Amino acid sequence: MAAETERGAEAPGSPAACYRELSQFAAVTRAALGAAAEGQTFLLHAECSRPDLPRRRLLRFSRHYSLWRDGDGGLAVSRAALSAEIHNQLLSQDSPTGQHRAVLSCCPRQGHELLEVWDSSGRSHSVDLTALGKHGEVYTEGRAPSPHPPPTTQVRAAQPVVPVPALCPAGLWHPLPVPGPFACLAWSRSETQLLYVAEKSWPKPQSPCPWDVPGAARPVEEDEDEEGEQFLYREDWGEALGTRSVPVLCVLDMEGSSVSVLEGVPEHLSPGQALWSPGDTGVLFVGWWHEPFRLGLSACSNRRSGIFHLDLGSGHCELLSAEHRAACSPRLSPDGRRLLYLEGCLGGPHRQCLRLRMLTWQTRQTVTVLDVVQEPMEAFAGLYGEALPPRCWAADSRRAVLGTPQRSRTDLLLVDTEVATVTNLTAGSPEGCWELLTLQWDLLVATCSAPNRPPSLVVSALPPAGRELPLCWVPVEDTPTVPGVTWKTLTVRPPCSGQSPAAHGTQAFEALLLSPLDGAAPHPLVVCPHGGPHAVFDARWRPSMAALCRLGFAVLLVNYRGSLGFGQASISSLLSCVGVQDVEDTQLAVEQALRSEPLDPHRLALLAGSHGAFIALHLLAREPERYQACALRSPVSNLPALLGTSDIPDWRYTSLGLPYSFERVPRAEEVAAMLQRSPIAQAAQVRTPVLLCVGARDRRVSPTQALELYRVLRARGVPARLLWYPEGGHALAGVETEADVFRNCARWLLRHLGQPRRDGTAPCTHGGPAAVPAPR
Incomplete structure (x- = not known):
């Protein structure tokens, strides 16, 4: 741990x-x-x-x-x-x-x-x-x-x-x-x-039998059909249902x-x-x-x-x-x-x-x-x-x-x-x-x-x-509101784009902005595209988001096109457009928030998991000087590598608009298309310090994705840190694990964005490269 x-x-x-x-x-x-x-x-x-x-x-x-x-x-x-x-x-x-x-x-x-x-x-x-x-x-x-x-x-x-x-x-x-x-x-x-x-x-698994010892007699009544059944593979229902x-x-x-x-x-x-x-x-x-x-x-x-x-x-x-x-x-x-x-x-x-x-x-x-x-x-x-x-x-x-x-x-x-x-x-x-x-x-x-x-x-x-x-x-x-936190819903209307199907190209989407109530503006901004990708950040209580506001950060929860709650056409619009439309939508929400709210454009960070981390990594490659810190959980970084390791290999085809069948095996051109959409292919452009948190028992997104990315970033001199949770799954659930993940992510943001000040003076940044410990 x-x-x-x-x-x-x-x-x-x-x-x-x-x-x-x-x-x-x-x-x-x-x-x-x-x-x-x-x-x-x-x-x-x-x-x-x-x-x-x-x-x-x-x-x-x-x-x-x-x-x-x-x-x-x-x-x-x-x-x-x-x-x-x-x-x-x-x-x-x-x-x-x-x-x-x-x-x-x-x-x-x-x-x-x-x-x-x-x-x-x-x-x-x-x-x-x-x-x-x-x-x-x-x-x-x-x-x-x-x-x-x-x-x-x-x-x-x-x-x-x-x-x-x-x-x-x-x-x-x-x-x-x-x-x-x-x-x-x-x-x-x-x-x-x-x-x-x-x-x-x-x-029940049988203990070693006496006939396994050289010279031992074998019982006549032993059923030959049960021999070798102890290690028979039985399928399960995947992540969280192992x-x-x-x-x-x-x-x-x-x-x-x-x-x-x-x-x-x-x-x-x-x-x-x-x-x-x-x-x-x-x-x-x-x-x-x-x-x-x-x-x-x-x-x-x-x-x-x-x-x-x-x-x-x-x-x-x-x-x-x-x-x-x-x-x-x-x-x-x-x-x-x-x-x-x-x-x-x-x-x-x-x-x-x-x-x-x-x-x-x-x-x-x-x-x-x-x-x-x-x-x-x-x-x-x-x-x-x-x-x-x-x-x-x-x-x-x-x-x-x-x-x-x-x-x-x-x-x-x-x-x-x-x-x-x-x-x-x-x-x-x-x-x-x-x-x-x-x-x-x-x-x-x-x-x-x-x-x-x-x-x-x-x-x-x-x-x-x-x-x-x-x-x-x-x-x-009745629970009272928590002091020091305000929130609002931002409506974002994307311009017409050739990247998305014409019928869905200008659908509006939303983002939730949480801001500190006190303290001196402009606030540093933590950007959070959700995972899924077909999920939604609804306006519910999230202790970690309120805690970030208490620490002086504003938080932007982005419901890019493809999120639930905005119609089936919006969901379908993301198919074949992952790594493009979702990335553009997230950046569009960031730019709108920077224009309309008291936020510091020079202190931006990304905090996301799973497909949200996939979006964040694309943003780091597209905007290498834009974001000063990034903390990710169970990131998707190499799409073709998931074909043989994920419990949902069908999504790798569907996300790119390709048909899937149970007997299907990948073709060279399909693997190439997946790799082209993968953040690992653009890792050379990343300059932002990256914290990675992964569970060793993740069945949905193999932890080797993060390990591969971690090694690439280190080899290129990018400050990186990897936290490896031996018993963690895709959700990194559990009281101790969740607390540890939040604490490390928050400290990573504070370290690389600087401690937000409440008196309007410049933040105190921490110089020097980030520590790069070996994974456990």
């Missing part, structure tokens, strides 16, 4: 001190409502998390509230109990009536997974899933944070439950929440069965405390996101095709998948959605008559504008409620989220509420599924990011935040149809 060890790193006003202060605001990761008694009284259970930096772990805790709803629809809220820490919990889910709670936990000593059921009387059921041996590990990605066992144990760490920006205080490289594709914990309507997804049970290979649907029957693995799922499918069908007679699930081989699934909504129904009586498995599409996130209405889900196209951009589809259960007829939006309208710019909220239906089984990027905001939209209308419930609010946690009994529970305001927990009562606006939000845990 690379670490900052210089004295004074924790001094007041230092990067470490600013980060520590601003990362302590809790994020609400889950919420559930329960009816406390007859009438209009409800209990609200919220699960929260925040980094515990001194202990290098994620602190998880619960909060409880009482809600009262009067006859006029007004709400009152009070704290019902003190906060309590949550230990070793991997998954949890309340039953439909709110009378039971299922909890999947990990026993730290044995490493066993326990599935328990709790009610008002205490624990009613407890099943040791590991001891039963019916399946492997339960899938928990996107659901529960790691219990952080001691390093000497063999207990696995669960994947994060909360949206990535909440778990990653840096918030630089994952602008949108990315839910896990498989995990679920679903109650039957009778509340007697629990449905979940786990890894298929595989034979332990996910063959998922199976599992059911816990609480009446007999028995566990069964459901049969009938076609062998060419990997099931996930399961729920019970009406009447508990079957199971609905999302099935991903995994033949002829698996492509990376994390943050990729373009993989072939469908909504299936497995009839538990007959064993028949029926495809409910379209044959050659990407479908996910099924949500059944309260009356069991309608099924909502998201649908996208196969191939092309990994993230794209999606359709909202609805299936009528009795007739099996499917209609499109909301279609793909090519050009954003004032009231609606399209759907871009990878998942619908777990509980999104109103009590009338007609309306649904969902969250999605709308340009540089994430808003809550109310959809009337019968007339296909959309009402933006949060447009115009001072908060730029809204996320729905649950919708039960027409009570909305959500969080809202802004670049200068940490997340607040709020509730509202959903009025009858047609009278939803204005919606009155009542704060449950």
Whole structure:
């Protein structure tokens, strides 16, 4: 683990001190409502998390509230109990009536997974899933944070439950929440069965056999077919899903405390996101095709998948959605008559504008409620989220509420599924990011935040149809704005260019500008193009960005053309134009900000990751004297080298407008075109000091990309530093890793741009070349 060890790193006003202060605001990761008694009284259970930096772990805790709803629809809220820490919990889910709670936990000593059921009387059921041996590990990605066992144990760490920006205080490289594709914990309507997804049970690795010793006798009963299976390669689902290979649907029957693995799922499918069908007679699930081989699934909504129904009586498995599409996130209405889900196209951009589809259960007829939006309208710019909220239906089984990027905001939209209308419930609010946690009994529970305001927990009562606006939000845990930070949205209109398709050449895009409130202008500017590339920097709380403002920097978050939230035409415009259009857009946003805002044009830096780092490296080569510092995470620098190392090799073709097929092998002219678009080909023009942060276990962008770039820069005398995180993946996630990455990036910027002064005098720069330690 690379670490900052210089004295004074924790001094007041230092990067470490600013980060520590601003990362302590809790994020609400889950919420559930329960009816406390007859009438209009409800209990609200919220699960929260925040980094515990001194202990290098994620602190998880619960909060409880009482809600009262009067006859006029007004709400009152009070704290019902003190906060309590949550230990070793991997998954949890309340039953439909709110009378039971299922909890999947990990026993730290044995490493066993326990599935328990709790009610008002205490624990009613407890099943040791590991001891039963019916399946492997339960899938928990996107659901529960790691219990952080001691390093000497063999207990696995669960994947994060909360949206990535909440778990990653840096918030630089994952602008949108990315839910896990498989995990679920679903109650039957009778509340007697629990449905979940786990890894298929595989034979345990055998210890060396006696016949491996010369002269030893070989047992006659040994199965010849199992010989040599210990090292058989099994595909997985790529970055962040390295332990996910063959998922199976599992059911816990609480009446007999028995566990069964459901049969009938076609062998060419990997099931996930399961729920019970009406009447508990079957199971609905999302099935991903995994033949002829698996492509990376994390943050990729373009993989072939469908909504299936497995009839538990007959064993028949029926495809409910379209044959050659990407479908996910099924949500059944309260009356069991309608099924909502998201649908996208196969191939092309990994993230794209999606359709909202609805299936009528009795007739099996499917209609499109909301279609793909090519050009954003004032009231609606399209759907871009990878998942619908777990509980999104109103009590009338007609309306649904969902969250999605709308340009540089994430808003809550109310959809009337019968007339296909959309009402933006949060447009115009001072908060730029809204996320729905649950919708039960027409009570909305959500969080809202802004670049200068940490997340607040709020509730509202959903009025009858047609009278939803204005919606009155009542704060449950209100968080004040952070002093010293202001923000605004800049609209950038590119000139006509021959580089982009004519139909898309002049689309407007946006950038978010965060600025220090005090201090002497002009401010030094840190430029951040997002990764993805099909993602978006929405106007949410990012502790690292606020910390940079506290250190005296202005920050420009650029949503270049190709970002989510601006229509499918904008997304498609980037295909075949990577390394050109995205680079030009970023520089255009910088120039506009310099003209219109009190910024110092002589103190500019780049801070980005993944494809954003790809853009930044192009800018360093194009403008060798323009930027004084650059800090990058998991950079893409050599496109053809990714063909054999990335879990998403298809993107290398798609990004250049080339077709992809599973059996395809690269041709010489295609490799040449990829190399021509690669920053490594222009590395000779780079003069700016570069900090590189990489994870040794990155499956999306091989860390050898950064190592190659690091060596080239050093050979050419460019100040460079490489931080190598042995356990890090593409996200460089984890409390300690994220803090270390931010601290090193901030100190790198301060070192090469000079400490911003608050008295209007010239900055104090640090002379001499940057240290160039060898990678670990």
